[in-house]
Amino acid sequence: MPIIVAESECFGCALCVLNCPEDAMEITSSFIVAIDEDRCTDCGECLDFCPVDALAEA
Amino acid sequence: MERKTCDCVVIGSGIGGMCAAAKLAYSGYKTIVIEKLPMLGGRFTQIEYKGYQIPTAAWMILYGKNDPVYLTLNEVQAPEIETVSTGAIPQIYRLGGKDHKMEGKGALRDMISWASRDKEEEEKVMTALKRAILWYEPPDTITFHDWLLQYTESKTVRDLFQCLVAAWAGANSWEVTAGQWFRVLKGMTVGGNPFILKNGVKDVTDALEKVIKDNGSEIFTKTRAKKILIEEGFAKGIAADVKGEEMEIEAKIVISNAGPKRTIDLGGQENFDRAYLKEVEKKVRPAQGVDYMITSNEPLMGAPTVLFTADTRRLECFVGDCTPDGKYIVRTASVPESAMQYSPKEEYEVFLQDLKETFPDFDKCGGKILVARNFCGDWPFYGTWPGDCLTQKTPIENLYNVGDAVIPGGWVGGSGAAASAAVVVDDIKARVKPV
Numbered sequence A: 001m002p003i004i005v006a007e008s009e010c011f012g013c014a015l016c017v018l019n020c021p022e023d024a025m026e027i028t029s030s031f032i033v034a035i036d037e038d039r040c041t042d043c044g045e046c047l048d049f050c051p052v053d054a055l056a057e058a
Numbered sequence B: 001m002e003r004k005t006c007d008c009v010v011i012g013s014g015i016g017g018m019c020a021a022a023k024l025a026y027s028g029y030k031t032i033v034i035e036k037l038p039m040l041g042g043r044f045t046q047i048e049y050k051g052y053q054i055p056t057a058a059w060m061i062l063y064g065k066n067d068p069v070y071l072t073l074n075e076v077q078a079p080e081i082e083t084v085s086t087g088a089i090p091q092i093y094r095l096g097g098k099d100h101k102m103e104g105k106g107a108l109r110d111m112i113s114w115a116s117r118d119k120e121e122e123e124k125v126m127t128a129l130k131r132a133i134l135w136y137e138p139p140d141t142i143t144f145h146d147w148l149l150q151y152t153e154s155k156t157v158r159d160l161f162q163c164l165v166a167a168w169a170g171a172n173s174w175e176v177t178a179g180q181w182f183r184v185l186k187g188m189t190v191g192g193n194p195f196i197l198k199n200g201v202k203d204v205t206d207a208l209e210k211v212i213k214d215n216g217s218e219i220f221t222k223t224r225a226k227k228i229l230i231e232e233g234f235a236k237g238i239a240a241d242v243k244g245e246e247m248e249i250e251a252k253i254v255i256s257n258a259g260p261k262r263t264i265d266l267g268g269q270e271n272f273d274r275a276y277l278k279e280v281e282k283k284v285r286p287a288q289g290v291d292y293m294i295t296s297n298e299p300l301m302g303a304p305t306v307l308f309t310a311d312t313r314r315l316e317c318f319v320g321d322c323t324p325d326g327k328y329i330v331r332t333a334s335v336p337e338s339a340m341q342y343s344p345k346e347e348y349e350v351f352l353q354d355l356k357e358t359f360p361d362f363d364k365c366g367g368k369i370l371v372a373r374n375f376c377g378d379w380p381f382y383g384t385w386p387g388d389c390l391t392q393k394t395p396i397e398n399l400y401n402v403g404d405a406v407i408p409g410g411w412v413g414g415s416g417a418a419a420s421a422a423v424v425v426d427d428i429k430a431r432v433k434p435v
Helices: A015-019 A045-049 B015-026 B068-075 B107-115 B119-134 B144-149 B155-169 B178-190 B202-214 B260-267 B274-283 B344-358 B413-431
Strands: A003-005 A025-027 A033-035 A055-057 B002-011 B031-034 B046-049 B052-055 B091-095 B098-102 B218-220 B223-231 B234-242 B245-256 B289-296 B305-309 B315-322 B328-335 B368-375 B399-401
Touching: A003 A033, A015 A025, A015 A045, A015 B046, A015 B368, A025 B368, A045 A055, B002 B015, B002 B234, B015 B031, B015 B068, B015 B202, B015 B245, B015 B413, B031 B223, B031 B245, B052 B289, B052 B368, B068 B202, B068 B413, B091 B155, B098 B107, B107 B119, B107 B155, B119 B178, B144 B155, B144 B178, B155 B178, B155 B315, B202 B218, B223 B245, B223 B260, B245 B260, B260 B274, B260 B399, B289 B344, B305 B344, B315 B344, B328 B344, B344 B368, B399 B413
Parallel strands: B002 B031, B002 B245, B031 B218, B091 B305, B245 B399
Antiparallel strands: A003 A055, A025 A033, B046 B052, B091 B098, B223 B234, B234 B245, B289 B328, B289 B368, B305 B315, B315 B328
């Protein structure tokens, strides 16, 4: 299931970006994480690394 | 439901929680640390990203051999850690269009002497500083900037202090109070020269983890605190969630490294003294800002070197480093005009301008921003502005906070978090014996 970002919670700490095994995430200029759907394998690793629970499976 | 019993339970594995747990485990207290993330160390570790070691926040031992982190490692006989520099790391202040190297004893006086317009101004500033450090600490009723204005009209002197205040306190000289700043300054005079660790600060977290486990205590990652159990004003343990399963840990002492506000949520607001709630509301305000990791093919600056720029739009602290395989990285923190209210997007645009001015050869050197990230809210630069001295004890007996929101005296950052752990562990040792 794809990963979705709660934009009201995410502030761009980049912990998920640094830990993504597929290098599928980046911080946008608005300091919210963006996910590259082509690279994301929905492994869910990022969910555990978010300190504010801004990531969830759709 | 799984049940466990121990002497002390620690919520959160930041440097404060890890130092507390290592000291307790080493002293014979059976301790359990729980951490909600899959990694240990919080903002005091690093993650490998595209071949670079990216610190989660902290990147050096701020007070050298007098640092509370370093003292903790020695006390618990942690495995030895390799350092790159035990001498002074060159510190360059770029202000008034010139670079100044701050080094050795009397460095601050030399800087003030240079920045002052004449000898009379230099003496006036130095005398006021000495008096504030050694005799009468100014109160928190005015900002440090306003305090300094009494003694100098020189913009360069004020810029020099803006470098120091923003770099050490994570907030601007016009935001930090005179009292807060002098407590930080006192800490700096007690501390030694900062040093960098060869393999990064993760070595510290790893060493503490080893001490905790070798002494028969336990650490659980991906384990989230759900509740601090309180009975008649006493902390009795915690309820946690381990991958969907409930776990109850009964303990004589509960130490929270989750931040005072989260501690109150976990314990239930109704259980806390109202004066304490008000104090937490007033004092716990994070120092926030944006941080950048910059890589380049050619060095942008010496490694290791710290460069403070006061002539730019924001105060920036650039830290040049070289990876073991010869790649260049500059770690940069930028303090927004207001550490309380800022737009990271706007700060980023301002930073790009500052960056080009600071390193005109940025493109030629193959410079690239590897990652830009925002530190705020529950994941800030500092849990609160340094020098604020919120107590580690809470009104709930046997419930303590540790971490960078409850730093004693004028210590800052991870070092201050370790200092809070030292205060807490000393208090526990005096009051409670291990089973």
